[in-house]
Amino acid sequence: MTKKKPSIGVVLKRLFKWLLPLAALMGVGILLYCWHLSSQIDQRFSGRRWRIPSKVFSDTTLLYPGQQINRPLFNEKLRRLGYRQLVLNPRNKGELYSSASVVKLFLHDLSMPSRYREGVPVRIRFKGNRIESIAHLNTGEPMPILELEPEEVMLFFGPDREQRRLVSIDQVPQHVIDAVLAIEDSRFYQHKGLDPRGILRAMYTNLRHGSIRQGGSTITQQLAKNYFLTPKRTVVRKLKELFLSLTMETMYEKNEILEIYLNEIYLGQKASVAISGIGEASFFYFGKSVMDLSLNEAATIAGIIRGPNYYSPHIHKERCRKRRNMVLNAMHQKGWISDEELKTVLPLPIKTVGYGAYGKIAPYFIDYLSDQLKELYSPQDLSSLGLSIYTTLDTQVQMAAEKALKRGLERLEKSNPSLVRKEPGKRLQGALVVMQPKTGYILAMVGGRDYSLSQFNRITQARRQPGSAFKPFVYLSGLDTLTPASILSNEPVTYEVDGKEWRPQNYAAMTAKRVSVRQALAESINLATVDLAMKVGLDKVVSTAKQFEFSTSLKPYPSIALGSAEVIPLELSRAYCVFAADGVLPYPLSLKEVLDENGEILERRHVSIRQVVTPEKAFIMSSLLRSVVETGTAGSLRAMGISFPVGGKTGTTNDYRDAWFVGYTPDILALIWVGFDNNDSIFASGAGAALPIWGNLMNALPQYVSGDWFKMPPGVVQGIVCSESGQLALKNRCPHPVEEYFLDGHVPSDTCQIHDSESQIGRIIDELKGFINTF
Amino acid sequence: MNSKVLSIRSKSFLVFCVLGLGWVFAGCAPAVLTPLPADQPGEPRQTEKTETPAEKPSPRALAALQLTDQGRMFLERGQPDDAIGILEQALNLNPTSGMNYYYLSEAWLMKGNNAQAAEFNRLAEIYFKDDNEWLDRLMQQRERIKKQKPL
Numbered sequence: 015m016t017k018k019k020p021s022i023g024v025v026l027k028r029l030f031k032w033l034l035p036l037a038a039l040m041g042v043g044i045l046l047y048c049w050h051l052s053s054q055i056d057q058r059f060s061g062r063r064w065r066i067p068s069k070v071f072s073d074t075t076l077l078y079p080g081q082q083i084n085r086p087l088f089n090e091k092l093r094r095l096g097y098r099q100l101v102l103n104p105r106n107k108g109e110l111y112s113s114a115s116v117v118k119l120f121l122h123d124l125s126m127p128s129r130y131r132e133g134v135p136v137r138i139r140f141k142g143n144r145i146e147s148i149a150h151l152n153t154g155e156p157m158p159i160l161e162l163e164p165e166e167v168m169l170f171f172g173p174d175r176e177q178r179r180l181v182s183i184d185q186v187p188q189h190v191i192d193a194v195l196a197i198e199d200s201r202f203y204q205h206k207g208l209d210p211r212g213i214l215r216a217m218y219t220n221l222r223h224g225s226i227r228q229g230g231s232t233i234t235q236q237l238a239k240n241y242f243l244t245p246k247r248t249v250v251r252k253l254k255e256l257f258l259s260l261t262m263e264t265m266y267e268k269n270e271i272l273e274i275y276l277n278e279i280y281l282g283q284k285a286s287v288a289i290s291g292i293g294e295a296s297f298f299y300f301g302k303s304v305m306d307l308s309l310n311e312a313a314t315i316a317g318i319i320r321g322p323n324y325y326s327p328h329i330h331k332e333r334c335r336k337r338r339n340m341v342l343n344a345m346h347q348k349g350w351i352s353d354e355e356l357k358t359v360l361p362l363p364i365k366t367v368g369y370g371a372y373g374k375i376a377p378y379f380i381d382y383l384s385d386q387l388k389e390l391y392s393p394q395d396l397s398s399l400g401l402s403i404y405t406t407l408d409t410q411v412q413m414a415a416e417k418a419l420k421r422g423l424e425r426l427e428k429s430n431p432s433l434v435r436k437e438p439g440k441r442l443q444g445a446l447v448v449m450q451p452k453t454g455y456i457l458a459m460v461g462g463r464d465y466s467l468s469q470f471n472r473i474t475q476a477r478r479q480p481g482s483a484f485k486p487f488v489y490l491s492g493l494d495t496l497t498p499a500s501i502l503s504n505e506p507v508t509y510e511v512d513g514k515e516w517r518p519q520n521y522a523a524m525t526a527k528r529v530s531v532r533q534a535l536a537e538s539i540n541l542a543t544v545d546l547a548m549k550v551g552l553d554k555v556v557s558t559a560k561q562f563e564f565s566t567s568l569k570p571y572p573s574i575a576l577g578s579a580e581v582i583p584l585e586l587s588r589a590y591c592v593f594a595a596d597g598v599l600p601y602p603l604s605l606k607e608v609l610d611e612n613g614e615i616l617e618r619r620h621v622s623i624r625q626v627v628t629p630e631k632a633f634i635m636s637s638l639l640r641s642v643v644e645t646g647t648a649g650s651l652r653a654m655g656i657s658f659p660v661g662g663k664t665g666t667t668n669d670y671r672d673a674w675f676v677g678y679t680p681d682i683l684a685l686i687w688v689g690f691d692n693n694d695s696i697f698a699s700g701a702g703a704a705l706p707i708w709g710n711l712m713n714a715l716p717q718y719v720s721g722d723w724f725k726m727p728p729g730v731v732q733g734i735v736c737s738e739s740g741q742l743a744l745k746n747r748c749p750h751p752v753e754e755y756f757l758d759g760h761v762p763s764d765t766c767q768i769h770d771s772e773s774q775i776g777r778i779i780d781e782l783k784g785f786i787n788t789f
Numbered sequence: 790m791n792s793k794v795l796s797i798r799s800k801s802f803l804v805f806c807v808l809g810l811g812w813v814f815a816g817c818a819p820a821v822l823t824p825l826p827a828d829q830p831g832e833p834r835q836t837e838k839t840e841t842p843a844e845k846p847s848p849r850a851l852a853a854l855q856l857t858d859q860g861r862m863f864l865e866r867g868q869p870d871d872a873i874g875i876l877e878q879a880l881n882l883n884p885t886s887g888m889n890y891y892y893l894s895e896a897w898l899m900k901g902n903n904a905q906a907a908e909f910n911r912l913a914e915i916y917f918k919d920d921n922e923w924l925d926r927l928m929q930q931r932e933r934i935k936k937q938k939p940l
Contacts, residue, residue: 074878080847080849081848081849081852128871129871158855450881453877453880598912621877623905629915680885720849725885
């Protein structure tokens, strides 16, 4: 009995019977899976698509005719701003021609919270280090002021350390899109996520050349792979990629997919930071916006998509050029560029802009800023929201400050080898802060010698004795009862403090037993200062100092007059601003504005001022502190070429543990501290260790030197007094009359008793009587 | 011995008298008050660049004026925050311009912060002490600050 074979029809019928439900089941499964994927895609794309680090910017730079500038610092600034040096006149934004007497600059656009300026070509003529004129390069129209864009100084990266600038598809020029499509997916607008023709063509091309010359993945597939999948090559992953692509194609328009792709693609590496998206790559490689990319540059970027580091235009120039030409030929083959365009661009070199590593500018300043930002935003927000954070930092001042401090400390170590420490963590330290006294803007901050070795910020975190740098606050407390001409005792006195004897001493031996207030502060005379403090009352000294909002403890011990109470350097610097700002205490400002990624202002900080001293007293204090520089302990500044009016005070603590100088003009104030973290002696005074750093710093910043001094406010008068008695000078009798400033109503009413002839004769008679009585 | 001592003492006395009288008259000797050169060390200086009346504005002052003008325009458009930002720049560029203080006061007044407005108004006065026209404006501003209820 033979079993009858089922007919084909039956088999097919059976198969169909089983397969149809199976296929239907699979179809439903795929649909469900695609639905599941669509929710994943939607979740990823409808919310925030990318983590964009927040950027920290410096302040803008103002240039004007007549301004003195430091050319090397200025040139360096232009380089950091991404201006490319040419040998011809600049024609495009970001290009620069520079010679000894002229800088021609095609400015980048300036986009600030309250204003926008289109980039224009300008010509800056120099006479030595002075800007002679600024004019529009094409029209010759003079420009009274020019504002350079802020400099990007830091990025708040998340754990992925990606950097990107978002662009919308409408901003991307057609030739950039064509370049990308020509080399990556020329049938992008024809296929539905998968391109069988593309795969076959890639296979044929690769077989023909015996190597992988073309990939078959569409842009949608690449996007699916980058966004949702691991790089592992498995069949399952490939299937998933396929379903993702198909799903994405049904969910989104072609241009939406292309926009996501252009913002997503990895396009290079800047140190440990990934350059992602065409917007960031345009700036990274060519220092310009994607909108300004030339055909040459567009083809270069499109070419490196396949292997950004392998084809890097920074490193592998020839390899990159060949790849660019491949893109250009592909564009030409598709008819997207003409024969002429191809011929013109093929021989062109690829000119890229240089770049520096992220996060190395002003690290202590950035730390100080970050502490304030942390009160407003979480670290996650800072590393993903793409905020723009504008600050008060002036990178030219910062560079000059870092250099001045470094050189100053090296000079000290060279002059005294005992200061050299082998252990890096124990090295001689220094710190510096530069402010604009009227507004409290922090222009620069150097919290230590080497940030990589020590992140301890000696400007904002250290508590050090200020020594004589504290004396101005003592003298200020005496201005209600004393005048700059008042006479103080310079004789040794023993004080009892907490049951112990305290005998203050002068820094150097002095014969004069009486000195004026002006001389005592100028020469930083300890005995006279303590005399003043005791006359005024220690409680008064402390209450005066507390007005300056020192956060450290100030107690009414006699030694406070000599600066024994610890202060935080930034607070000391801020306190000195009062003298330079008509008696107003400014808030130290580092953060100016925070903008979201759409340019909306989220946070704005303005100058906040509070009067703590009358303008009259502030003016008199500045006058006294100017004597410190002109005739006192800071006199050596003159030898350093500081010829403009400066007020300031040196400070040295016991055993030379700390050396200070705080100096200012109406335009700028800088505080310098030098010492060891472990309080070892530096064997040098404030004048010897800190002052030269201040001098070098100011010499490097001619743009902040106006030569102006403070205007005498109403309520201050001048009078001529005898320098010996402090009383009104007698015409033709007092040998050293001086013109002195007084608070209105505080001019001495008595005439000089020392040189008064009647009193002199009386005194001689008394002396004679005494002399005779000895017989 | 004693007479020798006495004679030495007498001579000393004579010398002392001569020197003493000389010293007395020396004190009266100068016919003219000692001049006070501006750069003489140890003495307060009086002559300052900024105090010279009708001085031609420096390039820096002219540049700062551009910013001041921008700040003023922001104020006219009712944008006090933008005005403050630019006026702070102007103030940093030229700290001796009373106009910056005046317009800063105006901006804070617009924002309803009378305390800051009063501070800047007060500071402006220092720089307009010789300018009656601006002093009048300052006084008017002061009145407006007093009248405005803080926001």
